[in-house]
Amino acid sequence: MSNFVIQHRYAMPFRKLIVGCVLLAATAQAQQKRPNIVVIFSDDHAQQSISAYGSKLMQTPAIDRLAKEGALFSNSFVTNSICAPSRAVLLTGKYGHKSGLIDNSAGRRFDGSQQQIQKLLAAQGYQTAWIGKWHLQTLPQGFQHWHILPDQGHYYNPDFINMNNDTLRHEGYVSTVITDFSLDWLRQQTAADKPFFLVIGHKATHRTWIPDLQEFGAYDSVQFDLPATFYDGYTGRRAAQEQDMSIKQTMLLDYDLKVNADFDKGWMYRRLNEPQRQQLKKYYSGVTASYEKVKADSNKLTEWKYQRYLKDYLATAKSMDRNIGRVLNYLDSAGLSNETIVVYASDQGFYLGEHGWFDKRFMYEESMRTPLLMRYPKHIQPGTQVPQLVMNMDLAPTLLQLAGVPVPADIQGKSMVPLWQKKSDTNTWRSSLYYHYYEYPEPHRVAPHIGIRTAQYKLIFFYGPFEQWELYDLGSDPSEMKNIAQLPAMATVKASLQQALLQLARDYEDKEAVQLLQKALVTTK
Ligand code: CA
Numbered sequence: 096m097s098n099f100v101i102q103h104r105y106a107m108p109f110r111k112l113i114v115g116c117v118l119l120a121a122t123a124q125a126q127q128k129r130p131n132i133v134v135i136f137s138d139d140h141a142q143q144s145i146s147a148y149g150s151k152l153m154q155t156p157a158i159d160r161l162a163k164e165g166a167l168f169s170n171s172f173v174t175n176s177i178c179a180p181s182r183a184v185l186l187t188g189k190y191g192h193k194s195g196l197i198d199n200s201a202g203r204r205f206d207g208s209q210q211q212i213q214k215l216l217a218a219q220g221y222q223t224a225w226i227g228k229w230h231l232q233t234l235p236q237g238f239q240h241w242h243i244l245p246d247q248g249h250y251y252n253p254d255f256i257n258m259n260n261d262t263l264r265h266e267g268y269v270s271t272v273i274t275d276f277s278l279d280w281l282r283q284q285t286a287a288d289k290p291f292f293l294v295i296g297h298k299a300t301h302r303t304w305i306p307d308l309q310e311f312g313a314y315d316s317v318q319f320d321l322p323a324t325f326y327d328g329y330t331g332r333r334a335a336q337e338q339d340m341s342i343k344q345t346m347l348l349d350y351d352l353k354v355n356a357d358f359d360k361g362w363m364y365r366r367l368n369e370p371q372r373q374q375l376k377k378y379y380s381g382v383t384a385s386y387e388k389v390k391a392d393s394n395k396l397t398e399w400k401y402q403r404y405l406k407d408y409l410a411t412a413k414s415m416d417r418n419i420g421r422v423l424n425y426l427d428s429a430g431l432s433n434e435t436i437v438v439y440a441s442d443q444g445f446y447l448g449e450h451g452w453f454d455k456r457f458m459y460e461e462s463m464r465t466p467l468l469m470r471y472p473k474h475i476q477p478g479t480q481v482p483q484l485v486m487n488m489d490l491a492p493t494l495l496q497l498a499g500v501p502v503p504a505d506i507q508g509k510s511m512v513p514l515w516q517k518k519s520d521t522n523t524w525r526s527s528l529y530y531h532y533y534e535y536p537e538p539h540r541v542a543p544h545i546g547i548r549t550a551q552y553k554l555i556f557f558y559g560p561f562e563q564w565e566l567y568d569l570g571s572d573p574s575e576m577k578n579i580a581q582l583p584a585m586a587t588v589k590a591s592l593q594q595a596l597l598q599l600a601r602d603y604e605d606k607e608a609v610q611l612l613q614k615a616l617v618t619t620k
Pocket of ligand 1: 138139178179
């Protein structure tokens with residue numbers, strides 16, 4: 096009897112202890128199961144220069160690794176092809192008219208007090224950091240750690256703003272220094288035993304395209320073919336006629352291509368150390384000499400500028416790709432690759448001579464598209480191709496879902512998880528994309544526009560300095576050279592796309608666009 100009493104007396108607490116232990120173990124397991132996340136976010140890096148996307152211009156072995164070992168999103172687009180607003184989309188999963196950041200103009204500031212992915216992840220126990228190019232004017236909020244370039248940053252010996260708000264110069268090449276700081280932070284996280292979320296923000300491949308010392312001249316032996324649209328005359332496309340972003344007119348010989356650049360006193364080069372200065376001087380004195388041979392002939396000069404632009408741009412991309420490889424190698428060596436989601440994306444695409452251009456902004460394919468690759472061995476089969484129409488605003492909800500964090504209803508993007516799981520709800524995935532570009536007139540005189548892209552068509556409404564509709568059949572005219580908005584045979588298609596565009600503007604609550612479109616649909620055809 097007494098035995099029974101003793102057993103009984105201790106049995107309940109023991110059971111509670113067991114249940115408690117199981118719960119603790121389950122909680123620990125749940126936390127363990129949350130994946131680490133590394134987002135490598137570059138600037139102005141065009142799909143046309145990534146070999147995983149079929150580029151013939153160069154090889155990008157590190158980015159290609161993500162395609163081989165994970166998923167490549169072959170139809171990946173942005174909501175607005177411009178730098179800072181795209182970073183706001185990454186953080187919020189919302190269009191610019193919701194995040195408040197619609198353009199890069201001076202005085203436009205990102206409100207860091209709003210809901211952002213790093214805050215939602217941190218609330219579930221994530222360690223969060225942003226290292227590198229930030230470009231949102233206000234300082235980061237909601238990251239436990241940040242270390243950012245002021246504004247656009249510099250390619251050599253860049254300044255960084257630290258969390259004490261001190262701006263300090265760090266010796267070295269920007270992509271390497273950003274990666275060094277990122278690896279330092281990652282090494283600390285391994286010890287902390289918490290899931291982490293890190294954004295590595297690259298300056299590359301933003302203008303003015305300067306590679307690391309070891310990549311100078313990497314493509315000097317290559318003569319690049321001119322894109323088929325290089326000498327586009329912009330017939331029937333007023334915004335394209337009026338832009339100021341051409342290689343011929345806009346690209347600067349000294350600032351962009353370093354012809355006769357002052358490496359001793361020029362403001363961009365004052366921060367170089369002596370070995371860097373000597374190597375840049377030597378390399379670009381050869382460039383200046385080759386310029387002297389072509390400068391008298393207008394077409395020869397334009398094509399020379401194109402060749403020089405690509406050589407610098409691609410070499411800069413090569414320096415960045417090598418550093419992306421360092422991050423992947425670190426994750427391997429730390430045994431973290433299996434449980435870490437790695438994303439590679441750019442803030443938008445870029446023109447590499449198509450339509451005679453550099454820069455971005457337009458809703459045309461080269462700038463509206465952006466690279467997007469994602470590796471997560473536990474969830475994504477190696478070599479997965481995702482063909483659906485996805486957007487940069489889908490990244491935040493996708494990462495939240497993979498992290499087991501509920502996706503707030505006001506996020507406008509959609510989780511892409513069903514797309515590689517090939518679930519039945521793939522059929523309900525969006526069939527059209529909504530786009531809104533605002534920044535005008537500075538710096539490149541690209542008229543503001545609103546548009547819709549489906550698998551087959553693209554309809555664009557330019558507004559502001561003038562109003563014009565453009566319509567492209569992407570099936571028969573993938574390079575968007577023939578504006579068929581005025582073709583009588585296209586009237587029905589155009590009218591239906593106009594209504595679909597208006598509906599998208601309503602669905603995404605872009606009130607300014609709704610008003611503009613309603614007015615235009617009454618007054619213009
Ligand atoms: Ca950019």
